[in-house]
Amino acid sequence: MKILILAPQPFYLDCRISLALKTLLEALAAEGHQPTCMRYPQGKDLVIPGCQMMQVRKLPLPGFSWKKPFYSRTMAKMTDRLLQHEKFDFLIAFAGCVGLTRRLSKRYNIPYLLYLDHPIKNGTPDPSFVTTLKKWSVKRAITQSRGVLVSDDLLEDKVSQACPSAVVQRLPNVSLYDNTPKAEKTRKNTLAKPRGALTLMYLGDLSPQNGINLLIDTFSLACLEKEKLRLIILGTSTHDISSYKTRARKLGVAGKIKFVQTKPGSDLPVFLDQADILIFPATDASILPYEFATCLDSGRPVIATRISMHNRVLDDSTAMLVNPVDSDMAVAIQQLIRDSHLKAKLAAQAKVKVVEEYSRTTYHHRLRSFFQRVSQQLIGAN
Numbered sequence: 286m287k288i289l290i291l292a293p294q295p296f297y298l299d300c301r302i303s304l305a306l307k308t309l310l311e312a313l314a315a316e317g318h319q320p321t322c323m324r325y326p327q328g329k330d331l332v333i334p335g336c337q338m339m340q341v342r343k344l345p346l347p348g349f350s351w352k353k354p355f356y357s358r359t360m361a362k363m364t365d366r367l368l369q370h371e372k373f374d375f376l377i378a379f380a381g382c383v384g385l386t387r388r389l390s391k392r393y394n395i396p397y398l399l400y401l402d403h404p405i406k407n408g409t410p411d412p413s414f415v416t417t418l419k420k421w422s423v424k425r426a427i428t429q430s431r432g433v434l435v436s437d438d439l440l441e442d443k444v445s446q447a448c449p450s451a452v453v454q455r456l457p458n459v460s461l462y463d464n465t466p467k468a469e470k471t472r473k474n475t476l477a478k479p480r481g482a483l484t485l486m487y488l489g490d491l492s493p494q495n496g497i498n499l500l501i502d503t504f505s506l507a508c509l510e511k512e513k514l515r516l517i518i519l520g521t522s523t524h525d526i527s528s529y530k531t532r533a534r535k536l537g538v539a540g541k542i543k544f545v546q547t548k549p550g551s552d553l554p555v556f557l558d559q560a561d562i563l564i565f566p567a568t569d570a571s572i573l574p575y576e577f578a579t580c581l582d583s584g585r586p587v588i589a590t591r592i593s594m595h596n597r598v599l600d601d602s603t604a605m606l607v608n609p610v611d612s613d614m615a616v617a618i619q620q621l622i623r624d625s626h627l628k629a630k631l632a633a634q635a636k637v638k639v640v641e642e643y644s645r646t647t648y649h650h651r652l653r654s655f656f657q658r659v660s661q662q663l664i665g666a667n
Contacts, residue, residue, distance in 0.1 A: 286319070323339050360382075483515070561585065
């Protein structure tokens, strides 16, 4: 089938939505479809075999937000002109293009699909987005679509509740370990490691609800048992991290904690391979990072707080789930340090889970199933 994807965003960037779009385009092409992607300029040039990439003309001026209205109008004109000359079987709308897609769908009698993900707010996915699903206009857009692709189980549940008749399919956030980094990226992203030190690593947004204070407290307790530990806190934040550094200094572990403020994206495996244990200390978060599957696929054991977000995807066979208390988490760290068999067992089971739920094979299977259900619905409607 010929499918036109409307993605009003820069592409390609190493970020959540670009990774999701890239994976979708690759899967559509691999499944024998003919995807065409209409996107904003900026970002890296990316060639996806079997996919036609079209982009809005780039304004040669700095900044992005003030250029967005121009890009939006230009995309609408380009898409309208394209549909006058080419026939497509489906339109797929990413966030920011739903209204345009609905109008074009009606004008050219082409069924449309939606791809929903949590919008980024202050550098992190915004869980409040699910409340907008109760709005009449959003419900109408979902109801009039032929199906909805979503990024996680939270959205899957909420969309199904808001519109029970909708065809909804969650696509997994696939592991990035099948994209082998280049040697120069490996050298560039190598973190200096003291001899004999064991590395704990956190990956994600540095906002308070992700438990960074708890992580620092936990690390300080773990250091009382084993001196040669280091903690890598990897991620970006719009929040001031000076309070975290002050906390670490007061606890006497500032010299053992390194903040790496970067979003590794496709380079993530290079960073994960330098860790011994991965820790997810969230206390009040509800959305897993897009890279979570890659973390499970890293061959490193995971310690995670026993909260609903983690409980949805992990159990005691795939991770050490502990209460969000510093003493409990410190005990878990020491247990993994002492028990190499447990470390290997948890890491192996996590990789099995990735194969079953977060692999490209699973992604393709779910995408294929989605289009089969959508096609059956169209046949029934006709």
